Amino acid sequence: EAGVAQSPRYKIIEKRQSVAFWCNPISGHATLYWYQQILGQGPKLLIQFQNNGVVDDSQLPKDRFSAERLKGVDSTLKIQPAKLEDSAVYLCASSLGLPWGYGYTFGSGTRLTVV
Amino acid sequence: KNEVEQSPQNLTAQEGEFITINCSYSVGISALHWLQQHPGGGIVSLFMLSSGKKKHGRLIATINIQEKHSSLHITASHPRDSAVYICAVFYSGGGADGLTFGKGTHLIIQP
Numbered sequence: 001e002a003g004v005a006q007s008p009r010y011k012i013i014e015k016r017q018s019v020a021f022w023c024n025p026i027s028g029h030a031t032l033y034w035y036q037q038i039l040g041q042g043p044k045l046l047i048q049f050q051n052n053g054v055v056d057d058s059q060l061p062k063d064r065f066s067a068e069r070l071k072g073v074d075s076t077l078k079i080q081p082a083k084l085e086d087s088a089v090y091l092c093a094s095s096l097g098l099p100w101g102y103g104y105t106f107g108s109g110t111r112l113t114v115v
Numbered sequence: 116k117n118e119v120e121q122s123p124q125n126l127t128a129q130e131g132e133f134i135t136i137n138c139s140y141s142v143g144i145s146a147l148h149w150l151q152q153h154p155g156g157g158i159v160s161l162f163m164l165s166s167g168k169k170k171h172g173r174l175i176a177t178i179n180i181q182e183k184h185s186s187l188h189i190t191a192s193h194p195r196d197s198a199v200y201i202c203a204v205f206y207s208g209g210g211a212d213g214l215t216f217g218k219g220t221h222l223i224i225q226p
Contacts, residue, residue: 106160
């Protein structure tokens, strides 16, 4: 079974530039999550999709972050403009959407460095 | 707000030692995950628990719902077990089901 695919693996940009990350979840997984993990901390949920609808985006900085999952499959997360504090690993995860996160699987993440 | 606390934050041990990592949380949960994250790598789910105990190879995870506490044990530890181990919980009561994570325990097993 293929895992959760993310790209790019690494990205370095200057502050005020924009950047986009891509995630392709496991086939059949209805629920998709984007997390931000700052060095030394646990991941923080940014946004959760159920199919192509948003379930929770309460911690997404909407003035600069946006995410979409138009066809209910793959998803993109965008930052525009980037700030130095956005330097982090951005993790995508997917699950079957059943209670308790059955089948919860993470991608390898995208490491973003803002300089 | 549910807090997830892990201890210890850092742990260095010799190969072969028995390792215990603890996780406590403050409100009722539906389930708890133990996750492993290698440096520069993605996160792998080791266990999902809602009660009792699970075992996989040299790894054992237990949860005590009444005490709101879980432990991850590694028997006969090996240098390849060196990683960050993260406890994460799903809250009870519905709503968005994203995980809430502890800050992780950085484990180093020395040969």
